[in-house]
Amino acid sequence: MRNVVALAFAEKVSQAASLLLVQAMLARSLGPTTYGVWQYTLSAINLVGSLALVCSSEILVAAIIQRKDQAREWLWSAFFIRLAVSMLCMVAVAIYLLGTLPAEYYTFALILCSLLILAEPFAVSIAYFQAIQRYPVVSITRLAILAVKLLALWIALRLQWSISLIALIWILEFVCFNILMSRYLAQAGILAPILRPELLLHLLKAGATVWAGFCFMYLIQRVDMLILRRSIGFDLLGSYAAPKALIESWYGFGWLLSQILAPALVYGAKTRVARFRLLGLMVALSVCAALVTTVAAEIILSLLFGSSYTGYSFILTALAWTGVLVFADAALSSFYFKQRHYALFMAKYFTAAAVYFVVLALQPSIQPISFIFCITAAYATCVMFSALYLRTQRIL
Template sequence: MNQAWVAYLPAFLRKKVEGRHELQKVLTNTGWLFGDRLLRMGVGLFVGIWIARYLGPTQYGLLSYAASMIAVFSAIAVLGLDSIVVREIVREPESEREILGTVLTLRLLASFSAYILTVATTLLLRPDDRLSQILVAVMGWAMIFGSFDTIDLWFQSKVLSKFVVYAKNTAFLIASIVRVVLVVIKAPVVAFAAANSLEFGLAAIGLCYVYRSNGQMISHLRTSWTLARRLLRDCWPLVLSSVIFMVYLRIDQIMLGQMATSHELGIYASAVKIAEIWFFIPTAIVSSVFPNIVRAREVDEKEFYNRLQKLYNLLAFLGYAIAIPTTFLASIVVYLFYGEAYASAAPMLVLLIWSDVFANLAVARNTFLMAMNWTRVLLVMTFLGAAANIALNFWWVPKYGGIGAAAASLISYWFAAHGGCFLYKPLRRTGGMLTRALIYPRFW
């Protein structure tokens, strides 16, 4: 049976999707995820800009430093299990309660450990900065609440993301209202850190509710320590890879905070915020198509690679569609969003928006590595990208500040997503596929 929205498509598109129920299900799921991200993009950008204008570059830089520290260590809390869990539930649906229960237990343990490590590292790096220490300690609770995102993986495996959208958007909207109130009453910067943790706490409650409304119960989940050992054995390269990935995703802001000033970091963070608005696009698409790509590998290798090439083509096209106009409009966008105080963020935004093209392709390429269970290859590729980013930041940040950090991100993202594929023979085919996508991107 066709989804209701199919009837409203133009004739040429309707012919492509009519009767293709799996494709319709994927498109419906992707639509919900896009709706979620569009709402967050609109409301989140508006509220975020208001907060940045209110706090000013220096305090906004401090808040961004705390968020970057937490982002790096949150990779430990997540344990890199997302794709593994979806893959295992697709393959063994009869074991889904044991899989989810085990992963939830592991993530709760890992998140508490990550929280302690984050606070300890901040004390080490900024022993005399009491405000940064408090911001990290308050905002770090988001990692613990985030453990309940494990429930989201069940909905992903069923391609039913609309329920997750309900739960997380409700939490997001409540937290956004709180943030607006904080600006109006001129609250201190610590209050905004607390609002971030509040959002994750409300999202955890919402996920438990929608999981129950779909006939599932948290109390029915089981923990298997045998399965836990197997999952940890499979995921440790992903944990390392996720930590390394978050290092090279956020090391620029941490190093700016350490080697430059909080003001410079605030300027740079405003450019990052605009560039990262679009990160939801590859994530939403890949989370919807990943189960079908896994199934294609099981039955038809040619179709498996055909679907991967289409995914690469699409994400390259979307990356260009965003990067090209932003290149010419960066100054206007920064001025309209953040005002004159943040004007120097424009050239940083240009470099960062082009790094998004390669970030898109990295997300798609990682789908291939996960489907092949090449987790160690993913670890090596991510490590090389992180090493390049750290080296370039050490070289350029002291000389060029935020511009140097943005340039380092662009080069290291390209290397980790595309250039590095040609260093490893089994990935050269993938490198060629990515090259074709960059040269001849297509929407369909």
């Protein structure tokens, strides 16, 4: 079991590190303007694509574990739901991007939009391997494909491929992963399609609250790029996107770390003091990172992305301190999942999103610094919401 957890942790850390490496490679090679287009397009796709997470892994894994004899029915029901929603999302985001991007980026945008029907529907296979405790199959496959992707991207950038051809690497990544996962599922004898309407309805009802919570969370994290585009050009948007990409990787690591440590530090804790260990550890780690960033923000951006992206180093510093709230929120959210209070999880992020837009409406003008206040206010709301709830329940 320890080896499985260690492998899963290594996979997630490798994914986060490779994502940051990919962003650094793209930023250096494409330049601020084209990199701004890339990040703007991905932000729109990820934001709309969050709607496709209608059957979250938390719900699907639990369903398969309870009824392993119906694993094929659960898997295909979730697949059909995600496929239908993903197709609608793909059309919606394609229309939006074609209306906001310059004409020379239309092909690039349409290629990336197709990721929605390649990524989310087929991701249900991951839940199956989690449920039957064969997650190392997924981890090893992902790590192998990730290594090939990084090599392919390095070659493409060295050969100065167009942005549309570079986007095809992402398509090939998911095609290869889906083919391999389909092969594993065929060996397990659950690849033949089957559809049961009652399971569709159950997954939609059971997963609605978690899905809504994640949608509001993605809204807080990604909507700034779409709003900011109305005020600044793609060159400045690219300069803003570089520190934002670094911070998003750091925030994602915080959530990952809380999920890894929660079973040991939260789920088995018997006293309030013991339950504070995860929160204290996460806050201490984020404060240390913020202190380092305060001293070396420009150096970090210059080393990773190049000197063209150091103009918004204050964004990196400010959002690093906001990371203290994000890490605290990640620690406190582990109590929601332990108690399965998914409705409160959704309510928390709905409230945070509302605060986000109230703060945005109070800004005299929309500038990059405006979103520092919005994001900080949103995560402060999350922490206060969680602390108040956990205090009333005498959990903390």
